[in-house]
Amino acid sequence: MELAWLILGMALVTYATRAAPLLFGDRAERLPPWVHRWLRYLPSALFAAVAVPAIVSPAVAATSFLAHPYPWAALASGVLARLTANLTLAMLASILVVLLWRLWLG
Amino acid sequence: MTLMQQGWAAGFRAGLPLTLGVAPFAVAFGLAAREAGLGPISVGVMSLVVFAGSAQFLAVGMVQAGASAPQIWLATLFLNSRHLLMAMVLLPRLAGSRWWVRALAAHAISDEAFAVTSREPRAGAAFLIGAQSALALAWIGGGLVGVIVGAALPPAMAEAAGFSLIGFFVAVVALNARGLPDWGAATAGGGLALLLVGMLPRGWELLVAGIGAAAIGALLESRSRSASRDARAAG
Numbered sequence: 001m002e003l004a005w006l007i008l009g010m011a012l013v014t015y016a017t018r019a020a021p022l023l024f025g026d027r028a029e030r031l032p033p034w035v036h037r038w039l040r041y042l043p044s045a046l047f048a049a050v051a052v053p054a055i056v057s058p059a060v061a062a063t064s065f066l067a068h069p070y071p072w073a074a075l076a077s078g079v080l081a082r083l084t085a086n087l088t089l090a091m092l093a094s095i096l097v098v099l100l101w102r103l104w105l106g
Numbered sequence: 107m108t109l110m111q112q113g114w115a116a117g118f119r120a121g122l123p124l125t126l127g128v129a130p131f132a133v134a135f136g137l138a139a140r141e142a143g144l145g146p147i148s149v150g151v152m153s154l155v156v157f158a159g160s161a162q163f164l165a166v167g168m169v170q171a172g173a174s175a176p177q178i179w180l181a182t183l184f185l186n187s188r189h190l191l192m193a194m195v196l197l198p199r200l201a202g203s204r205w206w207v208r209a210l211a212a213h214a215i216s217d218e219a220f221a222v223t224s225r226e227p228r229a230g231a232a233f234l235i236g237a238q239s240a241l242a243l244a245w246i247g248g249g250l251v252g253v254i255v256g257a258a259l260p261p262a263m264a265e266a267a268g269f270s271l272i273g274f275f276v277a278v279v280a281l282n283a284r285g286l287p288d289w290g291a292a293t294a295g296g297g298l299a300l301l302l303v304g305m306l307p308r309g310w311e312l313l314v315a316g317i318g319a320a321a322i323g324a325l326l327e328s329r330s331r332s333a334s335r336d337a338r339a340a341g
Contacts, residue, residue, distance in 0.1 A: 019193070021190060038320050046316035047292075074272060
């Protein structure tokens with residue numbers, strides 16, 4: 001039930017961002033510059049806010065921070081993204097690191 | 107064929123090659139969503155009615171972090187506000203269509219459909235909807251494949267597939283970072299979330315960290331702008 005509300009609300013909010021200019025014209029262009037600037041950094045900020053605890057918290061609970069696959073998988077993804085500019089490859093690398101770690105190191 | 111059907115078909119053809127790029131992320135979304143407790147119906151419906159990759163990934167990540175629905179709605183609003191800018195660019199191309207075609211075309215605005223439509227000077231609402239229809243096959247179909255296949259995976263593979271979500275976030279942050287403000291926003295986002303977890307009610311640490319860190323990024327950008335202005339003035 002909670003999930004149905006979650007999806008419905010996300011759909012409404014997302015549709016609103018897509019349809020607002022159709023209803024109100026290009027008035028949003030007059031948003032102050034600082035809002036535009038803030039919105040530009042929001043994806044990176046939100047992604048990092050979700051990703052970093054998900055990487056760090058399980059790793060901190062392990063015997064040693066670097067004895068956990070998540071920091072290494074995240075490193076592989078970040079480095080590959082910088083080197084190849086290929087999101088798919090970077091994402092696959094992170095999956096592979098976790099998988100191989102679990103198969104060989106437990 | 108009517109003019110509208112022709113436009114739709116042209117858009118569909120233009121969107122087809124992009125499905126190859128979308129499919130891996132769609133499957134990854136399905137796998138990660140299953141790890142967060144979503145079933146095939148939730149994944150299929152969400153991909154159809156929300157149809158926004160980054161926001162759906164973020165939602166799954168926030169569900170796993172224990173965030174509530176209203177918190178996720180707010181994050182969705184922030185993250186998808188870039189649609190506003192795309193919709194404004196497309197506005198003149200939609201002007202000639204009937205209201206219900208325009209209403210449907212609004213739902214067809216995604217990063218990929220926007221990209222192919224804005225490349226095509228004569229493309230209108232029908233083209234946009236056609237392109238998004240092709241992308242929908244990959245986005246919804248891939249998500250369903252992920253969530254269904256995920257159920258059959260052994261635990262190690264399921265955990266690894268679930269990590270694709272985090273791998274995706276890290277890759278996007280690393281790829282989009284061009285300068286100090288980007289790295290500053292990302293570092294602050296991660297750092298604040300770690301710092302605030304446990305201090306704020308569950309889920310709020312993510313929103314507060316995201317909102318605050320984006321402000322830090324914007325502040326760093328204004329600073330570097332005024333610094334380069336000063337340098338030019340001094341030179």
